[in-house]
Amino acid sequence: MTGGSTTGDDGATAPSTGPQEARAAWPLWEVFVRSSRGLSHVHAGSLHAPDAEMAVRNARDLYTRRNEGVSLWVVPASSIITSDPDAKDAFFESPQGKDYRHATYYTKSEGVKHL
Amino acid sequence: MTTTVTTPEGRADHDADGERLFDELIARDSRIEPRDWMPADYRRALTRQISQHAHSEIIGMQPEANWITRAPSLKRKAVLMAKVQDEAGHGLYLYSAAETLGTPRDRMTEDLIAGKARYSSIFNYPVLTWADIGAIGWLVDGAAICNQVPLCRASYGPYGRAMVRICKEESFHQRQGFEILLELANGTPEQRAMAQDAVNRWYAPSLMMFGPPDEESPNSQKSMEWKIKRFSNDELRSRFVGMVVEQIRVLGLELPDEDVRYDEETGHWEHGPLDWNEFKEVLAGRGPCNAQRLERRREAHEEGAWVREAAAAYAAKRALTTGEGGLR
Numbered sequence: 001m002t003g004g005s006t007t008g009d010d011g012a013t014a015p016s017t018g019p020q021e022a023r024a025a026w027p028l029w030e031v032f033v034r035s036s037r038g039l040s041h042v043h044a045g046s047l048h049a050p051d052a053e054m055a056v057r058n059a060r061d062l063y064t065r066r067n068e069g070v071s072l073w074v075v076p077a078s079s080i081i082t083s084d085p086d087a088k089d090a091f092f093e094s095p096q097g098k099d100y101r102h103a104t105y106y107t108k109s110e111g112v113k114h115l
Numbered sequence: 116m117t118t119t120v121t122t123p124e125g126r127a128d129h130d131a132d133g134e135r136l137f138d139e140l141i142a143r144d145s146r147i148e149p150r151d152w153m154p155a156d157y158r159r160a161l162t163r164q165i166s167q168h169a170h171s172e173i174i175g176m177q178p179e180a181n182w183i184t185r186a187p188s189l190k191r192k193a194v195l196m197a198k199v200q201d202e203a204g205h206g207l208y209l210y211s212a213a214e215t216l217g218t219p220r221d222r223m224t225e226d227l228i229a230g231k232a233r234y235s236s237i238f239n240y241p242v243l244t245w246a247d248i249g250a251i252g253w254l255v256d257g258a259a260i261c262n263q264v265p266l267c268r269a270s271y272g273p274y275g276r277a278m279v280r281i282c283k284e285e286s287f288h289q290r291q292g293f294e295i296l297l298e299l300a301n302g303t304p305e306q307r308a309m310a311q312d313a314v315n316r317w318y319a320p321s322l323m324m325f326g327p328p329d330e331e332s333p334n335s336q337k338s339m340e341w342k343i344k345r346f347s348n349d350e351l352r353s354r355f356v357g358m359v360v361e362q363i364r365v366l367g368l369e370l371p372d373e374d375v376r377y378d379e380e381t382g383h384w385e386h387g388p389l390d391w392n393e394f395k396e397v398l399a400g401r402g403p404c405n406a407q408r409l410e411r412r413r414e415a416h417e418e419g420a421w422v423r424e425a426a427a428a429y430a431a432k433r434a435l436t437t438g439e440g441g442l443r
Contacts, residue, residue, distance in 0.1 A: 025221055026427070028214070045277070046211045048220060050430035062204050065197075066284075082150070086132075 028077040029055040031062075033069035041073050049074075141342055146272040149215040157341055160334065161271050162216045164343065166223045169209035170234035173227075174408050176202045178242040179251065187245060194291050195248065201284045208280055212273040228413045236394060237324050239402030246299050246306075246313035252292015254314070254321040254359065260285045261355045262325060265345040274343075293362065300366050307368075314363070315371040322386060323394045325352040331391075349383075356384040 026048040032041035044063045049055035055074040064072065083091050099105045109115050133152025140147055147153055180199050186192040210220050226232040237255055242248065263285065266278040299310035326332055326348040338344040346354075356375060363370050374387035396402065 025219055045208055045280070046214075047207065050427045051433060053433075054426060054430065062207055065200070065204070 026050050029059070029074045030077050030080060031055075031059040032073040032075070033059075033063055034071040034073075035069050037070060041071065044068070046077060052076075141270055144270075144342065146275065147270055148272045156337070158216050160338065160341070161274065161343065162213055162218050164338075165209055165213040165216070165274055165277075166218070166226075167233050167235075169206045169213060169223065170227045170232055171238065172202045172206035172209060174234045174238045174412060176206075177408055177411055178238060178240075178404075179248060181242060182245065182248050185245065186248075191295075198252075198288050198291065201288065205281045205284070208277040212271075212277040215273045224416065228409070228416055230400070230409055233398065235324060236397040236402060237320050238408060239397050239404045240316070240320055241403050243316075244309050244313060246296065246309040247317065249292045249295030249299060249310065250313035250317040252288050252290075253296055253362070254292075254317045255324065256285055256288040256292060257358065258321045258324045258355050260289060261351055261358070265351075266343075268342075268345060270342040293366070296366055296368070300368055310366070311368050314366075314368055318359075318371050319389055322352055322356070323389055323391075325349075325355070327391065327394070353383040353385070356386045360384065 027050075028046055029049055029052075030046050031044045033044045034041045044059075047055065047058050047062055049058050052074060056072055059072050059074050063069075095101070130152045134154070137147065137151065137153055137157075140151070147157075176199050179195060179202070183192060183195050183199065186195050210223060213223060214220055223232065227234070242251065260282060263278055263282050267275050267282060269275045269278065296310050296314070299306040301307075326335075329335060329347045329349045332348050335344060335347055339347070357377070359370065360375055372387045374385065376385050377383075378385050397405070400406075
């Protein structure tokens with residue numbers, strides 16, 4: 001496993017900027033929107049903001065102008081840990097050949113009601 | 116910024132496994148994601164295209180924002196403000212997508228302000244009357260949609276996803292433009308003449324938005340192989356001409372082009388000659404409004420510095436008093 005955000009920007013520093021370093025890039029935040037109650041938050045995009053509160057406000061302005069959601073998450077991009085893209089095969093290959101994990105694997109019971 | 120070997124720009128250019136996977140993903144019409152290996156040229160081409168696209172949205176706010184105070188009604192004012200706000204949003208989505216390729220946002224902004232980066236030539240034309248706002252919505256945003264819908268399937272994931280959001284919002288822009296023109300076309304003779312004049316001036320520049328003819332478009336071939344672009348400049352232009360031919364009838368106006376016709380043999384819409392020298396001049400920075408647009412962008416960035424500084428100072432102060440930078 002290696003660190004890194006879903007957007008590939010590993011470089012965002014922890015949210016801390018001061019007046020002296022006002023020219024430094026603001027950290028990157030990943031934005032997740034829940035479109036309605038009962039559904040999960042889905043990644044909508046990202047934005048830069050000096051702190052979490054501004055990130056939420058900006059996310060509201062940028063990603064929910066048209067009733068897109070009822071709840072927002074913002075996460076510092078630097079806090080997201082992803083699986084290593086180079087280890088894709090080793091990491092995700094285990095389900096292969098395990099068709100018996102799916103209901104459709106069991107054909108002998110076809111036609112039996114309420115099963 | 117800390118750089119590790121896994122950041123996009125830190126990846127080695129020669130990676131046999133990565134290259135094999137990249138080729139395979141492109142071949143089976145799947146998507147490339149930020150942390151995948153990709154050829155340096157692919158990264159460069161995308162960074163250029165996406166950042167130019169972002170710059171166009173941001174510069175495109177100017178000609179329309181100039182008309183907010185002069186919109187003919189409160190409703191039109193609200194609509195135009197929403198549209199200009201959308202353009203800002205589109206710019207931000209696209210800068211985010213471009214950033215995933217490894218170029219920081221600030222650098223892209225600096226390049227634009229320094230005049231090193233391009234943006235769509237269309238925004239260097241002056242917006243003379245209220246009818247122009249209609250013609251821009253109908254023709255310019257219409258051409259943009261025609262170009263952008265296939266980009267929703269671009270092989271680079273973050274670009275495609277940004278384009279999906281953008282296309283949804285663009286159709287509102289196009290329809291409000293059409294409505295403005297329709298009302299003017301059915302208004303007084305002066306209003307009707309104003310609508311026709313706006314269409315006359317925006318028609319050719321809109322057709323040129325699709326870029327130079329295929330035989331003079333050096334980047335197209337590669338972009339199509341990489342499945343960034345799905346259709347050639349001329350194909351998209353022809354498709355657009357077919358759409359406006361239908362729509363101008365509803366408006367009851369005329370296209371300033373006697374050569375528009377449908378070619379039964381090729382299945383393409385043909386149009387009259389376009390002034391490609393003018394296109395090149397505008398692209399080279401010698402259009403009617405190039406200097407003004409860039410100067411205004413520079414001013415906005417410099418005069419807005421205090422807002423960014425104040426936000427950063429406020430965040431720092433809050434972090435100090437609450438012990439955290441986040442929400443309580």
